[in-house]
Amino acid sequence: MKLFSNAPATIELDFAPPRRRRPRLPGWLLLAIGAAALGLAAYDWQAAQAELAEREALTARLRAELRDSRPQQAARTGTPATPEEREPAQRVAGVLNADWAALFADLDRARHPELAVLDLQGDAGRGTLRMTGEAQSVEAAFAYVEKLQRTAALREARIDSHEWVTQGPQMVVRFILTAHWRTAP
Structure with a gap:
């Protein structure tokens, strides 16, 4: 029997732990798809890192070759040109100018x-x-x-x-x- 007519309804409290639900098939499928995507991303990252390392090594090798060839060019340009070498260059310079x-x-x-x-x-x-x-x-x-x-x-x-x-x-x-x-x- 209610004492007041507009009183709220009574609340039933149950302090027993809730029952755990077991994962179902869609959950396991989503977990497998996520793991596969993670694996593919890791593989792509590893391949990109290997390509970057290869390009860095190639760039370093080409820079070393360029650095080694420059002293030879400087020595070659330090000698005066012969008249046979100068004539075609002067002709080309005349055309360009x-x-x-x-x-x-x-x-x-x-x-x-x-x-x-x-x-x-x-x-x-x-x-x-x-x-x-x-x-x-x-x-x-x-x-x-x-x-x-x-x-x-x-x-x-x-x-x-x-x-x-x-x-x-x-x-x-x-x-x-x-x-x-x-x-x-």
Whole structure:
């Protein structure tokens, strides 16, 4: 019998230890999958460590070889070059140091309104320039050659060949021009 009508329900306390449940098959399967994943991760880590050690050994060996070869290079470069060795090097240096900017600036100053440059082939090693162009008249082509003669970068400009070509409704002169290029002062 309750003394109070709105009193909480009685609590039953049992101090006996709870019954342990035995692991079931899904638990054992999860444990086996986790152990297999751990084994694979350990194997990958060991393989990566072995590869890293191999690469470190290779890098150390290559650095030692490089360190050993440098004194030989220093001794070899310390001797003066013979004229036979210097000539090709100077030729290559002349080609690499060619003043392309001055050439293009002179070509731009010599442009003619009735002329279009189609192809430009410069050989700094030989000091030659070959140009293909189209002009509205032969006089315009020769005026262009005269302007090129007065530039600082080119000399001996001349028209090697020309032909009349139909360009839409009009005829134009296609010409090939060659000149000597002053590549080095």
